[in-house]
Amino acid sequence: MTCDPGSRAGTVADPSRAGCASPPGDRAHALRFACLCAGLAGLGALLHGLGIRAMLDDASHPLRDLVVLHSLLPRAIVALAAGAALSLAGMLLQRVLRNPLADASTLGVAAGAHLAIVAALAFAPDLGGLSREAVAFAGALAAAALVLGLTARQAFEPTSVVVAGMLVGLVCASASAALVLYGGQYLTSLFLWGGGSLAQQDWGPAESLGIRLALAWLLAALLLRPLALLALDDAGAGGLGLPIARIRTALLLLAVVLAGSVVAQVGVIGFVGLAAPNLARMLGLRTPRALLVAAPVLGGLILLLTDGIVQAIDRGSRLALPTGAVTALLAGPFLLLLLPRLSGLRPIASGTTHAPRSLAKPWRSLILLAGAVVVLVLAGLVLGRDRTGLVLAGPSDLALLLPWRLPRLAAVMAGGAMLAASGCVLQRMTANPLASPEVLGVSGAASFGLATCILAAPAAGLAAQVGSAALGAGIGLAALLAVARRAALQGSRMLLGGIALGALAGAGLTVIMTRGGLEAAMILAWITGASTQVDPALARLAVAGALASIAALALLARWLDVLPLGDSAALALGLPLGRAKLVLLTIAALATGVSALTVGPVSFVGLMAPHLARSAGFVGARGHLAGSVAIGCGLMAGADLLSRLVFYPYQMPVGLFASLIGAPYLIGAVLRKAGPRC
Amino acid sequence: MRRHADRSATALFELAGIRVEAGGRTLLDGITHRFAPGRICGLIGPNGSGKSTLMRLLARQAPSGLGRIRFHGEDLAAISPREFARQVAYLPQFTPPTDGMRVEELVALGRFPWHGLLGRFGARDREKVDEALRRTGTGAFRGRVVASLSGGERQRVWLAMLLAQDAACLLLDEPTSALDIAHQIDVLSLVRALGREGGLSVIVILHDINMAARFCDDIVALGHGRIVAQGTPDAVMREDVLARIYGLRMGIHRLPGTGDVVGYPL
Numbered sequence: 001m002t003c004d005p006g007s008r009a010g011t012v013a014d015p016s017r018a019g020c021a022s023p024p025g026d027r028a029h030a031l032r033f034a035c036l037c038a039g040l041a042g043l044g045a046l047l048h049g050l051g052i053r054a055m056l057d058d059a060s061h062p063l064r065d066l067v068v069l070h071s072l073l074p075r076a077i078v079a080l081a082a083g084a085a086l087s088l089a090g091m092l093l094q095r096v097l098r099n100p101l102a103d104a105s106t107l108g109v110a111a112g113a114h115l116a117i118v119a120a121l122a123f124a125p126d127l128g129g130l131s132r133e134a135v136a137f138a139g140a141l142a143a144a145a146l147v148l149g150l151t152a153r154q155a156f157e158p159t160s161v162v163v164a165g166m167l168v169g170l171v172c173a174s175a176s177a178a179l180v181l182y183g184g185q186y187l188t189s190l191f192l193w194g195g196g197s198l199a200q201q202d203w204g205p206a207e208s209l210g211i212r213l214a215l216a217w218l219l220a221a222l223l224l225r226p227l228a229l230l231a232l233d234d235a236g237a238g239g240l241g242l243p244i245a246r247i248r249t250a251l252l253l254l255a256v257v258l259a260g261s262v263v264a265q266v267g268v269i270g271f272v273g274l275a276a277p278n279l280a281r282m283l284g285l286r287t288p289r290a291l292l293v294a295a296p297v298l299g300g301l302i303l304l305l306t307d308g309i310v311q312a313i314d315r316g317s318r319l320a321l322p323t324g325a326v327t328a329l330l331a332g333p334f335l336l337l338l339l340p341r342l343s344g345l346r347p348i349a350s351g352t353t354h355a356p357r358s359l360a361k362p363w364r365s366l367i368l369l370a371g372a373v374v375v376l377v378l379a380g381l382v383l384g385r386d387r388t389g390l391v392l393a394g395p396s397d398l399a400l401l402l403p404w405r406l407p408r409l410a411a412v413m414a415g416g417a418m419l420a421a422s423g424c425v426l427q428r429m430t431a432n433p434l435a436s437p438e439v440l441g442v443s444g445a446a447s448f449g450l451a452t453c454i455l456a457a458p459a460a461g462l463a464a465q466v467g468s469a470a471l472g473a474g475i476g477l478a479a480l481l482a483v484a485r486r487a488a489l490q491g492s493r494m495l496l497g498g499i500a501l502g503a504l505a506g507a508g509l510t511v512i513m514t515r516g517g518l519e520a521a522m523i524l525a526w527i528t529g530a531s532t533q534v535d536p537a538l539a540r541l542a543v544a545g546a547l548a549s550i551a552a553l554a555l556l557a558r559w560l561d562v563l564p565l566g567d568s569a570a571l572a573l574g575l576p577l578g579r580a581k582l583v584l585l586t587i588a589a590l591a592t593g594v595s596a597l598t599v600g601p602v603s604f605v606g607l608m609a610p611h612l613a614r615s616a617g618f619v620g621a622r623g624h625l626a627g628s629v630a631i632g633c634g635l636m637a638g639a640d641l642l643s644r645l646v647f648y649p650y651q652m653p654v655g656l657f658a659s660l661i662g663a664p665y666l667i668g669a670v671l672r673k674a675g676p677r678c
Numbered sequence: 679m680r681r682h683a684d685r686s687a688t689a690l691f692e693l694a695g696i697r698v699e700a701g702g703r704t705l706l707d708g709i710t711h712r713f714a715p716g717r718i719c720g721l722i723g724p725n726g727s728g729k730s731t732l733m734r735l736l737a738r739q740a741p742s743g744l745g746r747i748r749f750h751g752e753d754l755a756a757i758s759p760r761e762f763a764r765q766v767a768y769l770p771q772f773t774p775p776t777d778g779m780r781v782e783e784l785v786a787l788g789r790f791p792w793h794g795l796l797g798r799f800g801a802r803d804r805e806k807v808d809e810a811l812r813r814t815g816t817g818a819f820r821g822r823v824v825a826s827l828s829g830g831e832r833q834r835v836w837l838a839m840l841l842a843q844d845a846a847c848l849l850l851d852e853p854t855s856a857l858d859i860a861h862q863i864d865v866l867s868l869v870r871a872l873g874r875e876g877g878l879s880v881i882v883i884l885h886d887i888n889m890a891a892r893f894c895d896d897i898v899a900l901g902h903g904r905i906v907a908q909g910t911p912d913a914v915m916r917e918d919v920l921a922r923i924y925g926l927r928m929g930i931h932r933l934p935g936t937g938d939v940v941g942y943p944l
Contacts, residue, residue, distance in 0.1 A: 566774040574763025574791035619778045
């Protein structure tokens with residue numbers, strides 16, 4: 001059964017039009033909106049004014065007039081301009097993709113721009129003669145292209161777009177973290193800047209952002225009519241004579257340019273682009289013309305107010321919080337708030353028409369896979385490298401090396417197996433091939449727990465660290481389950497809830513990281529999955545967790561067989577739907593939390609392994625699970641081996657290495673499946 | 679717990695004062711009706727009349743609103759999910775994508791309410807699957823991937839899954855909506871044959887009044903959330919009744935060969 005993209009896209013447009021009102025109603029909405037803006041502006045101006053007052057009163061400061069003129073005032077202007085630019089970009093993206101959740105941060109655009117700048121500064125500090133903005137724009141464009149390419153086949157179904165954006169964003173963030181980690185101290189400030197600090201030293205950024213915003217706004221105003229038509233589905237808009245592909249590309253480019261220049265000037269600022277247009281819509285403004293004015297104004301004021309609050313906190317505590325991370329802290333709750341408004345997003349028949357082949361004798365392929373894993377394990381144990389080249393460890397060396405290599409190999413393989421198993425569960429449960437434990441938010445929560453522990457007690461031993469990570473994962477899991485229950489356990493909403501949780505944990509992590517120092521480096525190392533030494537106890541824990549979760553899931557395979565058919569069919573077959581989903585989600589989240597301890601929060605194995613197993617023809621739940629686990633083990637064993645050999649004498653973090661394998665896989669998947677449905 | 683003895687005596691479904699509201703709209707407005715067992719009942723009515731809402735209530739796919747539904751005399755909500763699935767099989771209007779599953783595997787899923795999560799898929803289960811494939815004439819493509827079948831074949835396969843479920847009552851939500859007229863006849867003939875052979879009770883939503891009149895024993899017509907007409911096809915296929923159902927002037931014509939009655943807008 002295929003569902004024509006038109007009708008689905010039509011339902012997608014619905015939530016935004018929920019607040020249909022008559023013209024007098026429109027006037028009332030406009031009045032309400034104006035009042036809100038006036039209030040926000042007043043508060044923001046008050047806070048910034050207080051900051052300026054405090055600075056002027058500070059008699060001990062010799063340069064106080066200069067600070068006000070060249071730092072505080074431009075900072076307020078930059079906050080306004082950046083907020084407005086991000087909201088305009090968000091509003092355009094939401095309109096073009098017919099997705100109320102689209103935004104520079106949910107699409108991974110901001111993270112892509114950030115990565116591009118970090119990479120450029122790490123490898124070519126003079127940026128090869130290019131401006132910082134051009135580099136940021138290239139990164140933003142690449143990330144956007146990747147996300148949209150990944151989801152083109154699903155006709156940009158909103159949940160899939162956000163999930164893909166989250167994945168791309170995660171990879172970019174972990175790659176940036178790795179670069180910072182290896183680039184040493186001088187790049188750490190870059191990480192802070194990634195948190196979106198609005199501190200200014202001159203009027204340059206304010207000027208350039210202002211000019212770009214004005215130009216982009218004018219262009220968007222010129223495209224007002226096509227924007228209105230895009231609320232129809234493609235067939236409808238095309239039928240009215242709109243060159244859809246060209247208009248859509250132009251608007252997307254405009255949004256990406258806007259977001260990219262904000263990143264280049266002040267770093268990554270989450271949430272504003274998502275919140276402002278949606279808030280404006282919730283207030284009843286619905287025509288593109290009204291939104292074109294309202295969204296940037298509201299966004300600018302929100303960021304101005306947030307920055308005022310952040311500055312006030314800074315004055316009190318001398319913390320120097322990055323504003324962007326603080327706004328991102330608000331993103332999680334806001335996403336959850338938006339969830340009930342997405343009732344029209346049921347992925348009915350969102351599956352693709354092409355059916356992958358299914359294996360007649362899956363066990364034969366399984367034996368082959370298992371053989372490959374065994375070979376990889378043996379290679380991982382005996383292969384090493386010194387200055388002359390590859391070295392095979394003999395029996396005597398092996399006795400020496402085994403205590404080093406075995407726990408690490410066992411831990412990463414168990415982590416890979418658990419991630420693969422949870423990915424398999426999530427993909428079957430949500431019938432979404434992009435679902436993966438990385439986006440569940442549980443590993444993000446685990447990182448947050450660990451970071452808190454490292455921050456509070458840097459000298460604490462492994463047990464305390466593992467314990468606090470587990471505690472963080474547990475709290476994250478509880479939050480996720482609560483969200484999932486509230487969202488009636490609907491697949492796509494569960495994913496979005498997980499993403500919101502992940503965004504929250506990530507923002508918290510960034511706030512912690514801004515303190516810098518040794519603790520920050522320790523946390524960074526862990527985020528990138530640097531498992532250079534693994535405690536045997538941790539390895540045992542991971543293996544036990546892997547065995548337990550896989551055994552439990554194998555017992556529940558019949559549920560997994562029925563669930564991909566959707567809630568309706570599962571209910572009709574007498575499946576205890578709520579209980580089944582809660583149990584499966586709990587197992588998946590626990591396994592993800594434990595695996596995050598060994599391979600770090602991001603590795604892509606949970607996305608890749610079930611996907612590979614599926615396209616290899618493992619259709620039934622049991623086969624799919626077994627295939628995913630075998631592939632997950634193999635991938636991690638391979639990543640472990642390569643991460644030791646390739647960059648000798650350094651060791652790459654295993655998790656990062658796995659995501660470096662994963663990223664090309666994703667891109668390859670995009671290129672291979674480039675279909676006509678755009 | 680399954681009361682076989684008084685099966686024929688009690689009504690299949692007994693509805694009393696069913697009201698459902700959603701988003702400020704009344705979807706069902708005081709439905710009271712008895713569905714008789716062992717018959718094929720067509721549910722008809724214009725778009726938005728509440729047909730699907732009613733069917734989803736009967737299939738326990740939606741939380742019940744006000745009013746009471748009894749199934750064979752028992753409170754509908756009190757039956758355990760598995761027990762209910764053994765007695766009532768439901769085919770949603772849009773059958774879900776099956777992702778590379780083979781016909782045989784899909785039909786075997788119909789046995790879930792019987793073997794459950796951990797039970798053995800035994801000889802009896804295999805027998806039922808084979809029988810379902812045979813009775814729906816889908817045995818020939820049992821090894822094929824479901825997604826590769828044509829619309830009509832796929833609908834037959836889903837019917838086979840419902841049969842494998844071995845329930846005495848089938849609820850079908852527009853099983854013919856995506857099919858051309860030849861396949862509509864094909865699927866509905868199959869439904870009627872299956873119902874007659876196995877003594878099944880069938881409640882089926884149909885868009886086409888003439889199809890309903892031709893294949894159903896009873897017809898229930900909904901309009902604006904109420905029952906506006908009910909009875910045998912002969913009782914419903916009258917100019918005044920059709921006008922009440924569709925709000926249009928309708929004419930009827932008795933076909934010379936078969937004696938079937940067809941209605942058409944004037």
